Amino acid sequence: MAVCTQPSGLRPSIVFLILAALGLGACSSEEPAAPAATAPERSGVSTARLTPDEIRSRVAKVDGDAIRNPRPGDWLTHGRTYDEQRHSPLDQINTDNAAELGLAWYWDTGTTRGLQATPIVVDGVMFTTGSWSAVYAHDAVTGEHLWTYDPEVPREWGKYACCDVVNRGVAVWKGRVYVGTLDGRLVALDAGTGQPDWETLTIDPTRPYTITGAPRIVKGNVIIGNGGAEYGVRGYVSAYDAETGEKAWRFWVVPGNPADGFEGEYMERAAETWRGEWWEVGGGGTVWDSMAYDPELDLLYVGTGNGSPWNRHERSPGGGDNLYLSSIVALQPDTGELVWYYQTTPGDSWDYTATQHMILTELIVHDERRKVIVQAPKNGFFYVLDRTNGELLSAEAYVPVTWASHVDVETGRPVENPAADYMEEPVLTQPAPYGGHNWHPMTYSPDTGLVYIPALDIPFMFGQDNAFRYQPGEWNTAVEMLLAAPPGDVNEELANRALVKGHLAAWDPVNQREAWRVQHSGSWNGGLLSTAGGLLFQGRADGMFAAYRADDGELLWETPAYTGIIAAPVTWEQDGVQYVTVVAGWGGAFGLASGIPPQEGNVIREGRILTFKLGGEARLPVPPPLDMGLPEPPPLTASAETVAEGEQLFHAYCSVCHGAGAVSSGVLADLRYMDEQTHAAFEGIVRGGAYQDRGMPGFSHVLEREQSAAVHAYIIKRAHLAHELRELEIAQAASDD
Numbered sequence: 001m002a003v004c005t006q007p008s009g010l011r012p013s014i015v016f017l018i019l020a021a022l023g024l025g026a027c028s029s030e031e032p033a034a035p036a037a038t039a040p041e042r043s044g045v046s047t048a049r050l051t052p053d054e055i056r057s058r059v060a061k062v063d064g065d066a067i068r069n070p071r072p073g074d075w076l077t078h079g080r081t082y083d084e085q086r087h088s089p090l091d092q093i094n095t096d097n098a099a100e101l102g103l104a105w106y107w108d109t110g111t112t113r114g115l116q117a118t119p120i121v122v123d124g125v126m127f128t129t130g131s132w133s134a135v136y137a138h139d140a141v142t143g144e145h146l147w148t149y150d151p152e153v154p155r156e157w158g159k160y161a162c163c164d165v166v167n168r169g170v171a172v173w174k175g176r177v178y179v180g181t182l183d184g185r186l187v188a189l190d191a192g193t194g195q196p197d198w199e200t201l202t203i204d205p206t207r208p209y210t211i212t213g214a215p216r217i218v219k220g221n222v223i224i225g226n227g228g229a230e231y232g233v234r235g236y237v238s239a240y241d242a243e244t245g246e247k248a249w250r251f252w253v254v255p256g257n258p259a260d261g262f263e264g265e266y267m268e269r270a271a272e273t274w275r276g277e278w279w280e281v282g283g284g285g286t287v288w289d290s291m292a293y294d295p296e297l298d299l300l301y302v303g304t305g306n307g308s309p310w311n312r313h314e315r316s317p318g319g320g321d322n323l324y325l326s327s328i329v330a331l332q333p334d335t336g337e338l339v340w341y342y343q344t345t346p347g348d349s350w351d352y353t354a355t356q357h358m359i360l361t362e363l364i365v366h367d368e369r370r371k372v373i374v375q376a377p378k379n380g381f382f383y384v385l386d387r388t389n390g391e392l393l394s395a396e397a398y399v400p401v402t403w404a405s406h407v408d409v410e411t412g413r414p415v416e417n418p419a420a421d422y423m424e425e426p427v428l429t430q431p432a433p434y435g436g437h438n439w440h441p442m443t444y445s446p447d448t449g450l451v452y453i454p455a456l457d458i459p460f461m462f463g464q465d466n467a468f469r470y471q472p473g474e475w476n477t478a479v480e481m482l483l484a485a486p487p488g489d490v491n492e493e494l495a496n497r498a499l500v501k502g503h504l505a506a507w508d509p510v511n512q513r514e515a516w517r518v519q520h521s522g523s524w525n526g527g528l529l530s531t532a533g534g535l536l537f538q539g540r541a542d543g544m545f546a547a548y549r550a551d552d553g554e555l556l557w558e559t560p561a562y563t564g565i566i567a568a569p570v571t572w573e574q575d576g577v578q579y580v581t582v583v584a585g586w587g588g589a590f591g592l593a594s595g596i597p598p599q600e601g602n603v604i605r606e607g608r609i610l611t612f613k614l615g616g617e618a619r620l621p622v623p624p625p626l627d628m629g630l631p632e633p634p635p636l637t638a639s640a641e642t643v644a645e646g647e648q649l650f651h652a653y654c655s656v657c658h659g660a661g662a663v664s665s666g667v668l669a670d671l672r673y674m675d676e677q678t679h680a681a682f683e684g685i686v687r688g689g690a691y692q693d694r695g696m697p698g699f700s701h702v703l704e705r706e707q708s709a710a711v712h713a714y715i716i717k718r719a720h721l722a723h724e725l726r727e728l729e730i731a732q733a734a735s736d737d
């Protein structure tokens with residue numbers, strides 16, 4: 001493990017390059033798992049209290065009433081309460097004492113992929129998830145590991161996860177813990193032991209569906225969707241009886257082949273907004289993350305995803321809104337019947353999902369108190385809707401937006417910028433497919449009246465993929481990913497990287513304007529938590545975990561986690577002590593695909609659960625210095641034509657996992673720094689599937705031997721440029737001194 005860490009005394013800009021080189025190459029996933037439980041501090045509470053019977057009996061109390069009116073110290077559902085505000089009434093930790101926060105305990109997950117889960121805490125028992133859909137139970141106070149459930153997801157299924165083999169958490173209900181697995185199963189576990197009570201397959205396993213979202217439980221039904229729209233699927237959300245696993249209903253987001261008949265009138269209406277043969281690729285509209293429930297109105301709100309393929313000219317030639325893509329749909333929770341919908345991006349062509357976090361609250365809009373649902377979806381506009389009927393009350397851009405000038409409140413529709421259509425010419429567009437905001441949870445503080453958004457500032461060059469043809473199970477966006485490749489010039493490459501940023505936006509939802517922001521040093525920062533103590537908690541991509549004042553954004557405390565944090569924190573209380581927990585582990589779509597090297601403080605790949613309290617005295621091991629040796633790339637012997645062909649193929653088949661330009665962003669090995677052995681084994685890995693059990697399947701079905709050699713030549717070319725880049729960085733660092 002010693003090789004995965006930050007060297008002391010090196011300049012950041014050099015450090016991140018070297019980490020990209022070594023941290024990634026040296027700390028690959030075949031390393032043995034880190035030792036499990038570490039509970040350096042005991043609270044004096046006997047661990048015997050957490051027998052399986054005791055755990056089961058605590059979780060047995062969780063039902064709809066408990067979730068509606070949780071104990072202040074509990075965190076019983078994904079967004080803490082059904083309204084998904086992620087605001088805690090706890091105030092023992094507050095603006096006066098946040099600087100006294102310290103680590104209470106930590107636990108190594110032994111994984112090296114992204115961690116995105118929101119832990120659930122029930123009366124001092126914590127349930128969370130890790131990579132490959134594993135579920136962990138801990139004594140929340142002591143950190144004592146109680147059990148792990150590993151669903152043994154076949155590693156080759158990881159290829160279908162556009163955005164890493166992540167999981168955003170469990171649901172708990174009446175003595176059981178529920179998880180959706182990457183390969184499409186919904187599993188009910190005995191909360192006491194972690195043993196499965198029942199399991200059901202929620203997908204057609206011949207299609208590349210994946211589950212990464214956290215289930216919600218509403219009126220005794222477990223609600224779960226899935227992802228896969230980048231590869232070619234038809235989106236839906238389903239409800240299963242929490243007791244038996246029997247399917248209660250399914251809501252399809254987009255229509256199938258009309259010749260097969262429609263699942264309901266709502267699908268017939270939707271089909272009128274589509275053209276061509278969209279069902280071949282699938283149409284998309286996957287429900288991969290957000291939901292909220294209003295018990296008073298008895299409405300379940302579900303966010304739907306982008307089109308499949310992204311490019312609307314290929315998906316629905318001749319136009320159409322393509323219902324119900326990129327929408328908020330309000331469903332009757334007992335039947336899945338559609339009550340209303342609001343489409344944020346009609347005829348989406350940019351991967352602008354509306355699967356982002358939705359929050360329910362009441363706001364005074366035009367002097368009238370309204371029950372609202374608010375969302376900051378990927379498309380860059382912050383929406384306030386009347387949640388009784390889906391009426392648009394207001395929408396304003398919360399990040400720079402180039403694809404539309406504004407949203408017309410009268411029609412409820414965005415006014416598209418005609419120049420944003422990339423059919424003829426590539427168009428530099430904001431937001432990127434990463435969105436102005438992605439899955440990272442927001443929070444709403446009723447105390448400040450502000451919604452806090454983990455915002456992304458990332459431009460992206462969209463262009464038509466003129467060679468697009470549907471290849472089942474492959475990347476099927478009909479967007480030319482080659483345009484994301486870095487330029488051949490190292491100075492331009494550095495300049496492009498500098499355009500990619502992120503910030504924490506404090507958004508006033510009534511006046512639809514930014515109250516203030518905290519500018520971060522890089523993009524893809526963590527989800528948010530607000531508390532009655534006047535605090536905002538956020539982990540960052542630079543490896544720090546921080547507390548800010550919720551009223552003005554002042555930084556009050558921060559501590560290194562040594563890995564980028566993307567998940568949202570939770571807070572809870574047990575035996576009169578307030579704690580804050582966050583799951584730390586860098587990854588997700590940006591960590592795989594962006595081609596932006598990891599930041600200075602993001603130095604280890606191993607994931608951890610971190611729990612803090614006032615006066616906590618546990619210490620994380622400080623990563624030791626790393627070995628500075630870098631392998632020399634082999635000589636570049638291929639022709640420029642071959643390298644260009646390899647660049648094109650790399651961005652068609654490899655870059656969504658291995659990074660634009662073969663630059664690792666910190667999750668997988670940096671291919672520019674492959675060692676001699678890996679170079680020698682290249683063909684066997686890429687076409688032969690030698691690393692299939694590590695999640696790298698063979699590509700012989702789409703790549704000929706000469707094509708794989710061209711990809712190899714391109715990577716060698718990039719390795720030579722990486723050395724040039726490093727020399728430039730060292731020279732710049734020296735001239736700064």
Ligand code: CA
Pocket residue numbers: 229230305306351353
């Ligand atoms: Ca997507």
